[in-house]
Each structure stands twice: as C-alpha cells, then as structure tokens.
Amino acid sequence: MSNKVKLLIGGEFVESRATEWRDVINPATQEVLAQVPMCTADEVALAVAAAKKAFPAWRATALAERARVFLRLQQLIRDHMDELAATLTSEQGKTLADAKGDVFRGLEVVEHACSIGTLQMGEFAENVAGGVDTYAIRQPLGVCAGITPFNFPAMIPLWMFPMACVCGNTFVLKPSEQDPLTPMKLAELAQKAGLPPGVLNVVHGGPESVNAICDHPDIKAISFVGSVNVGTHVYRRASEHGKRVQAMLGAKNHAVVMPDANKAQTLNAIAGAAFGAAGQRCMALSVAVLVGEAKQWIPEIVEKAKTLKVSAGVEPGADLGPLINRGAKARVEKLIAQGVEEGAKLELDGRHPDVPGYTAGNFVGPTVFSGVKPSMHIYKEEIFGPVLCLVEVDTLAEAIEFVNANPYGNGTAIFTQSGAAARTFQHDIDVGQVGINVPIPVPVPFFSFTGSRGSKLGDLGPYGKEVVRFFTQTKTVTSRWFDDETTAGKVNTTIALR
Ligand code: NAD
Numbered sequence: 001m002s003n004k005v006k007l008l009i010g011g012e013f014v015e016s017r018a019t020e021w022r023d024v025i026n027p028a029t030q031e032v033l034a035q036v037p038m039c040t041a042d043e044v045a046l047a048v049a050a051a052k053k054a055f056p057a058w059r060a061t062a063l064a065e066r067a068r069v070f071l072r073l074q075q076l077i078r079d080h081m082d083e084l085a086a087t088l089t090s091e092q093g094k095t096l097a098d099a100k101g102d103v104f105r106g107l108e109v110v111e112h113a114c115s116i117g118t119l120q121m122g123e124f125a126e127n128v129a130g131g132v133d134t135y136a137i138r139q140p141l142g143v144c145a146g147i148t149p150f151n152f153p154a155m156i157p158l159w160m161f162p163m164a165c166v167c168g169n170t171f172v173l174k175p176s177e178q179d180p181l182t183p184m185k186l187a188e189l190a191q192k193a194g195l196p197p198g199v200l201n202v203v204h205g206g207p208e209s210v211n212a213i214c215d216h217p218d219i220k221a222i223s224f225v226g227s228v229n230v231g232t233h234v235y236r237r238a239s240e241h242g243k244r245v246q247a248m249l250g251a252k253n254h255a256v257v258m259p260d261a262n263k264a265q266t267l268n269a270i271a272g273a274a275f276g277a278a279g280q281r282c283m284a285l286s287v288a289v290l291v292g293e294a295k296q297w298i299p300e301i302v303e304k305a306k307t308l309k310v311s312a313g314v315e316p317g318a319d320l321g322p323l324i325n326r327g328a329k330a331r332v333e334k335l336i337a338q339g340v341e342e343g344a345k346l347e348l349d350g351r352h353p354d355v356p357g358y359t360a361g362n363f364v365g366p367t368v369f370s371g372v373k374p375s376m377h378i379y380k381e382e383i384f385g386p387v388l389c390l391v392e393v394d395t396l397a398e399a400i401e402f403v404n405a406n407p408y409g410n411g412t413a414i415f416t417q418s419g420a421a422a423r424t425f426q427h428d429i430d431v432g433q434v435g436i437n438v439p440i441p442v443p444v445p446f447f448s449f450t451g452s453r454g455s456k457l458g459d460l461g462p463y464g465k466e467v468v469r470f471f472t473q474t475k476t477v478t479s480r481w482f483d484d485e486t487t488a489g490k491v492n493t494t495i496a497l498r
Contacts, residue, residue: 005034005184010440011400024181066165085102145173214237221243222244227382258421350365366388414434
C-alpha cells in the first residue's frame with residue numbers, strides 16, 4: 001500500500017506534485033515504510049508564500065499567546081511519546097530508549113520556548129542624555145527555514161521551529177528525506193497545539209529543495225544541521241543571498257582519559273558514547289586519548305565494547321541498532337579496512353555481526369582500533385559509525401595539543417578525579433562543548449549548543465539565548481518626550497545628544 005509523505009503548506013497536509021519519489025526504508029529490515037517526494041523549487045515557493053502570508057498576524061500575536069501554543073505542544077509530545085519513538089526507531093534504526101531520548105531532548109527545547117516572555121525581552125537605559133532614553137527591542141525576522149539531518153529526526157527539527165516560531169517568525173522546515181515520518185508527526189502535533197495555518201510549513205527532498213530555500217528572496221534566516229560539505233555549500237549559497245545562516249556541521253570528538261579517572265564509570269561512558277546510536281551522533285565519541293597508565297586500559301575498553309548487543313532498535317536489550325542505509329554501512333566497512341591497511345591495530349572488528357532475525361539490516365558492531373595516527377583515514381574522517389580510535393600519549397599537555405590540532409570543535413571530554421587537570425583542560429582545550437566526566441556534553445536548552453571551529457559556520461548556535469538572537473533583529477529606539485511647558489531650546493548641529 002502506498003504511503004506518500006505529505007507536505008504541510010498553509011495549514012493543510014497536501015500531496016506533493018513531485019515526479020521523483022524516494023522510499024523511506026526501515027534500516028533494520030529494509031521494509032519500505034513510505035515514499036517521500038523530492039520537492040521542486042515550485043513547491044518550496046508555495047511553502048514560503050504560505051509562511052509569508054501568515055507572518056503579519058503571527059508577528060502581531062501576543063507573546064503569551066504564542067507561548068501557550070508551545071505549552072500545548074509540549075504536552076502533546078509527552079502524550080505521544082511512545083508513538084513518536086516507535087516511528088523514529090522504524091525509520092532511523094536507533095533503539096526505542098534512545099529514540100525516546102531523541103524526542104525528549106527536543107521536548108526540552110519546546111519547554112524552553114514557553115519562557116519566551118523573558119527570553120525575548122529587550123534592554124532599557126534611562127537618561128542616556130538629558131531627558132533621553134534608549135531601549136532595544138527584539139523583533140522577528142519574517143520567514144525562516146530549517147534543514148535537518150537524518151540522525152536526530154525529532155530533536156533537531158525541535159531545535160528549530162519552536163524557537164523560530166515562538167519569536168514571532170514563520171517557518172519552512174525541510175527534514176532529512178531519509179526519515180521524514182517523525183518530523184511530520186511533530187508537525188501534526190504542532191497543528192493540533194494551535195499553531196495557526198502557515199506558521200509552520202514542511203517541504204521534503206534533497207539538493208533541489210535545499211537550493212531553492214537558499215535562493216528564495218523571502219527567506220531571511222536558515223538554520224542548517226548536517227555534514228560539513230553540504231553545510232558549507234548551504235552557508236555560502238544562502239549568505240550570498242544576504243541571509244543569516246547558522247550551520248552546525250560534522251565532528252571528530254575526543255575524550256582524554258587520565259590514569260586517575262574512575263575506571264568503571266569511564267569505561268561505561270566511553271562505550272555508551274562511542275557505540276550508542278551506532279556512532280551516528282555529531283557528539284559521538286570517536287577518539288579516546290589515553291594518557292600515561294590509562295594506556296593499559298585497552299583490553300578493558302575492548303571487553304566493555306564486546307558486551308554491547310547489536311540488534312534492531314525494537315528488540316529488548318539492544319544497545320545499538322543499524323546504520324541508516326546500505327551506503328553508510330559500506331562506507332564504514334571500507335574505512336575499517338583502510339584503518340587496517342594503514343597500520344592501525346584492529347582490536348575488535350564489528351563488521352558483519354550476527355544479528356538473528358535481521359539478516360538484511362545495515363548492522364556494524366562496536367569496532368575498536370588502537371595505535372591510531374593523525375594521518376590515517378579512520379582519524380581524519382568523521383566515520384559516523386560505531387568505531388572507536390584509541391590514541392596513546394604521555395601527558396595531559398600532549399593530549400590537549402593533540403585534540404586542539406584536530407580541525408573539528410564540536411565536543412570533547414576529560415575523565416579524571418583531579419580538579420586541577422579538569423581546570424587546565426577546560427581552559428586550554430579549543431573545543432566548543434566540554435564534558436568533565438560527562439562523555440556527551442550537549443547542553444540543556446537554557447544554554448546554547450556551542451560547537452566551534454570546523455564544526456560550525458555562523459556565530460550563533462541553536463536553542464538557548466543565542467537562538468533568540470539568531471531568529472530576531474534588534475531595533476534600538478532613542479526617545480525624548482516634551483511636555484507642553486517645554487520652551488524651544490537652541491538648534492543642535494552636532495551629533496551629540498545633550
Ligand atoms: P547531510 O549533510 O547529508 O544532510 C543534511 C541535510 O542536507 C538533509 O536535509 C539533506 O536532505 C540535505 N542535503 C543532502 N545532500 C545535499 C546536497 N548535495 N545539497 C543540498 N542539500 C543536501 O547530513 P546527514 O548525513 O543527514 O547527517 C549527518 C551529518 O550531520 C554528520 O556529519 C553529523 O556530524 C552532522 N550533524 C551535526 C550536528 C551538529 O549539531 N553539529 C548535529 C547532527 C548531525
């Protein structure tokens with residue numbers, strides 16, 4: 001039975017007129033779940049027109065009224081958590097528990113959006129000159145857009161449209177064509193929550209729809225999350241058209257393991273962060289830098305990795321599910337082979353795991369390399385699979401230098417019981433998100449997501465206070481009032497306010 005993924009335009013769920021459609025596939029079974037349209041520029045233009053039409057009334061809607069929509073949305077997401085997680089697991093592959101985590105981390109942003117009353121407040125300075133006050137107000141931009149990756153089909157759309165819309169903008173979302181069913185369920189819930197028609201619109205597809213978003217003159221700002229190559233293209237193309245762009249990109253995240261770290265906790269943290277979600281997280285831990293005597297922990301890291309169960313995300317006890325598609329699996333297997341050829345020691349080979357009942361799934365099990373060098377492809381490339389590279393150094397200073405030499409700056413962590421080592425690391429490491437005995441230091445939404453260097457283009461991150469600045473423009477007002485008794489003063493021909 002055909003299940004065609006709809007577009008959301010002007011409050012209506014409509015069928016696309018696209019001539020090209022792609023299958024949405026369950027990566028554990030290869031079952032075809034739905035067909036997603038590869039939208040053309042014409043359909044993007046329809047979505048933008050609907051968003052543009054909805055903007056004046058939504059901009060004029062009271063702040064508290066806008067916040068109430070998101071209060072209702074957060075409750076609806078809670079009520080539909082199981083259904084959202086099941087859909088997410090079926091199209092993305094991660095375990096049900098992790099799928100709930102994906103929804104939950106997005107839900108936290110929706111909760112945060114409800115505080116927009118204080119988040120969007122401006123500033124006021126009284127009497128900046130005689131009888132003159134200056135104040136700054138944050139106003140919405142207009143039509144904004146979001147382009148999201150496959151790996152967090154709930155969390156990342158929820159990073160974007162709730163904060164953009166609660167600020168008074170209208171929005172066009174282009175989710176990943178590989179798992180559009182979860183974002184569509186969220187869009188349905190947003191409509192149910194009372195988001196007026198046209199405030200949120202959804203189109204689908206790949207390069208053509210993304211390029212149309214970059215080029216459309218009525219789109220003011222784009223939030224992109226995805227790979228370095230695509231994100232750099234989007235950043236450049238949209239910036240050329242004068243748009244604001246924030247692009248959160250790929251990564252290579254290192255953990256530094258000091259010999260005084262709590263061993264049991266550290267081994268668990270490394271395994272969870274390296275292999276969870278089959279390594280398909282931008283904050284996945286892909287390199288562990290073992291300092292001094294921590295080099296001797298390699299056999300235990302490998303033993304811990306072996307305890308993880310590879311299976312379909314719906315199976316009880318599964319720790320990691322399949323990779324998103326066959327191409328991703330082939331690419332990860334190729335990189336593992338390259339690692340061997342280039343001289344790294346393959347401590348644990350996760351290729352071709354035995355997964356009873358799911359022989360067609362795109363599975364790769366936990367894989368561990370030691371003796372990894374910066375020149376190797378397994379180190380230089382973002383593998384986006386369950387592959388952990390181990391590097392050995394003698395001192396914390398060497399470890400910091402090693403991490404800082406990597407071009408990416410998304411996340412990093414140190415494992416230690418020494419406050420002094422942690423303090424040195426926190427201060428000297430050139431990475432945007434730092435964990436101290438926390439392997440995946442993604443900040444909660446009161447802060448912003450702050451990947452840096454090669455992991456980000458643009459200066460403001462998703463959610464938190466930064467995203468309110470991203471999705472608003474500041475207007476400053478300088479005012480002076482005269483009462484009837486004020487007598488005319490002198491003409492002031494200077495620029496100074498007196
Ligand atoms: P991707 O770059 O392939 O796709 C992202 C979006 O771009 C999708 O919506 C896709 O349809 C679109 N797209 C793909 N190819 C395109 C092209 N040639 N032209 C225009 N648009 C195109 O990324 P992905 O594989 O879906 O996601 C994984 C990547 O995302 C990893 O590199 C990961 O590190 C990164 N990521 C980063 C963060 C972060 O916050 N830094 C978070 C999640 C994922």
